[in-house]
Amino acid sequence: MMQRHMPLGYKIVDGKVIIDEEKVDVIKKIFEEYHKGSSLHAIAKELTNAGFLNANNKPNWNHGSVGKILQNIKYVGDDFYPQMIDKETFESVQKRRKKKEQELGRTLQPNSMKNQSLYSNKLVCGECGDVYRKYIEHAGRPSEKSNWKCKRYIYQNRVHCRNLFLTEKDIEDTFLSAINKILSRKWMLDKGRKKEPPRITLEIRRLEERIKELEYEEHFSSKELSELIFKRAKAYYSIAKIDDYDYNTEKIKKLLAEKEQLTEFDEDISINIINQIVIYKDGRILVEFINGITMEEDHEKIREDE
Template sequence: MAKKVVQILEKKPLEELEGVQSKQKLRVCAYCRVSTDSEEQKESYANQLDHYTNLIQNNPNWEFVDIYADEGISGTSDKKRIQFKQMIEDAKAGKIDMILTKSISRFSRNTVVLLENARELKNLGIAIVFEKENINTLEASGEVLLTILSSIAQDESRNISENSRWGIVKGFRDGKVYCNTTRFLGYDKDENGELVINEKEAEIVKRIYREYLEGKSTQAIAKGLMADGIKTVAGNEKWWDSTVTGILTNEKYYGALLQQKTITVDYLTKKRVKNDGQATQYFIEENHEPIIPKEVFEQVQSEKKRRAKLKGYKEENAHRYSSKYPFSGKLVCMCCGNTLKRRIWNSNNISRKVVWQCKTYIAAGKQGCDAKAVDEAVLMEAFVRVFNRMKEDKDQFVQTMNRNIEKVLMKNADKTKIQKIDKKIEELKQEYKGLVQLNLKGEMDAEIYQEEQVRIGDQLEQLREQKHEIQVSKESKEQYKKRVQEIMNVFKQKEGLLEQFDDGIFNALVEKIEILSPTHFVFVLKNGVRVEEKI
C-alpha cells in the first residue's frame, strides 16, 4: 500500500475575507482592547492598532472606517468601554459592514454581552470576525459557536434572577395563585386574594359556552354579544373572535388552574413562548369555584378540534365550517369528494323543501358531478335510526370500541423510545460542546472539525425528527381514547331512544356523513367507527 499523503489546507488569511454582502466595497472597522496598564500590554495595544489599520487599508475590497480602541479596561462589562459602545452604535446606524477583532476575549469576556451584540448585528447583516478563532458570525460555524455559548449565557442570566425565580416556583409548589383578574372575565379576587365568581360576568361566560356547543362559530358569538350591547371585561364594545376563543380554552372556568403556561426561552431577549412540556407546570384541580362544569369544558375542546380539522380541508378542497346548521361541513359527496351546501327549493310556497347539494354540481352542473340532492329531513331521520340502533345494542357497540382501544394501547411503547432518543440527543450535545472547545483551543484540524460538526448536526436533526413523529403518534392515540370516552358518555347521559333529531347529540357523535346516494349514507363517528344506513 502506498504511503498516505496528507495535504494540509490552511485556513484563509483574514485579508481574503470579504463577508457575505455583495457590495462594491465592505466598510470595515476593527476593535482593539487591553485590560491592564502594564508596558507590555500597552505595546500589545499599539501593535493591534497598527496591524488592523494596515490590514484594512491594504485590502482593495475593503473601505477603512475606523479603529475603535479601549485601553486599560476590562472586557467583562461594556459600561466603561466608550469606544466599544460607539462602534456598536455606528454599526446599527449603517456605517459598518464588518468588525474585525483579535479574539473572542478581546471583544468581550461576558458571554451575555457577546451574544446580545453578535445576534443583533447578525440580524442587521453585519459580521463580527474573530481572527484567532477564524469565526465569522454570519457563517454557519459562527452560528454553532453562538449556540454553544448560549447555554453558558443562560446560566449567567439564571444566576442573576435565581432568587426571584425561586420565590415564584416555591409559590407554585405551595399552591399560591398567580392570576390577574383585571382582564379576566367572570372572576374577581377577594381580600385574601382568592378567586370569586362575578355573577354578572359569569352569565356571559355561560352564554359563550352554550352557544358554541349549539353550533355557533366564535365570530357569530362575538357578533351576538356586540348586538346585545355586552362589553368585554376591558370595557370595550368590540368583541374579537380570538377573545371568545380564549374564554373557550381557559381551564380556570371549570375551577382548575394551570400555572407557568409560558416560559422564557431566551434569557437574553426575554422572549416567552407557550410551555408545551419544556418546563415543569403546576396544575391545580378544584382551585376555585367553577363557572362551567368540567364535562362541558371538555365537550367544547372536542368540538374545537373537530372544527379545526374541517378548516384544515379548506385550502385543498374549499371545505369550511359553518355554524348555522348541524350538517354544515359534515356532508361529503362520494362522487367527487366535495362538501354539500344547504339549499331551499320552492321557498315561496307550500312545497318548500330543504335539501343539501354537492358544491361541484352547483358550480358546474352534471358535467362536474352528477350526484343528486339529499333531503335534509331524510338525513335527520337516518341519524335518529343510527343512534337508536347503537343505543339498543349498546353493549355490543361498547365492546367494539373497547377492542379498538386495546389495539391502540398494544402499540404504545412511545415513552421508552422518547427517553432513548433524549439520552442520545444529550450525548451528542455534550460531544458538540467538547468539539467546539477543542477547536477554540486550536487542538483540532479545521477540516476534521467541519466534518464532525456536520455529522453531529445531521444526527441531531434525524433524532429530533424521530422524536416528533413519535410524539405525533402518541398524541393521536390519546385523542382517539378521549373521543371514544366522549362517545360513551353521550350514550350514558341520554336516557331512552331519540324520538326526533337532536343537533347537540349529532355534533357530539358524528365526524362526517359520506353521501353515497340520496337514501344511502355512511355515518363516520368521531372515533372512526363507520355505520352504514339506508332509508
C-alpha cells in the first residue's frame, strides 16, 4: 500500500502506528496557522516556500492538500492513531472552515464530528478528484432535503462537476454491500499479497550511474561521492512504500470476526475498515478497504435492491 493511505505525520513501526517526528511539525503548523486566521492559500504558499514535504514527499502544497489535513479527525487521536492535535483546536478549526464555506455561498448540513469523519473524508469524486460534501436545500421548510454532491458541483456560482448526487441511504447501502461482499469472501483476507519493488526514478538511475563511475575510478574518499550517496538515500526514501497490508488486514479480520452478513449499516465497522469510496458519473462506485482491497458497486443496482 502506498504511503498516501497513512495520514501525513504518522508512520508504522513494528506493526504499530506512531507519530513521525520528521513530519509532525508541518501538521501542527497547518493547524496553528489556520487557527490564527491564515487562509488555506497563504498556508500552502508558506509551506511550499519553506520546503516542507507533503504526503508525496514533495515541497508542493495547495489549498486542497492543506484542507484535507485540517479535516482529518485522526489527528485528534483514536484507538490506532496517537493524538497530535487537541480536540479544542480541531473543533475550532472546523467551525472556522464551516463559516468560510457559508461565506463562499456553499450551504453545508451541520453534522457531528464523527459523521463528518465518516462521510466527508471518505467520499471522492472519480470525475474531478475532489471530495463530496453534504448540501441542504430549503433549510427549515417542509420541503427540506439533503444530498451529497461533489464539492466542485457549484464553484464560483457555476456548475463545474456533474457527478452523481447521493443520499445518505445510498452511501450507507454502498458501505453495507461492500462489507457483505468481504464477509462472503473472507478467503480474500487470508490470501497473501505480492510485494512490488519500488519504481526506480530517472533521478535514481543517474545517481547510480555517477556513483558507479566514481567507485570504478576509486574516488572513494571524494566529497562528490559522499554527497551522491546521501542524495541516493533520500531519493530511495521518497519512493519507499509502507508495507501495512498485513497490519490493516488483521484489523479488518478482528472487526469482522464472528460476523455473518450484516442486515443494517454499521457505522463503527465502516469507518474503521473502509478507506474511501470513489464515485463515477456512470454509476460505478469503487469501495477501497484500508488494506487496498477494492469492491465495485453499482449505484443503480443498489437503489433497485432497497
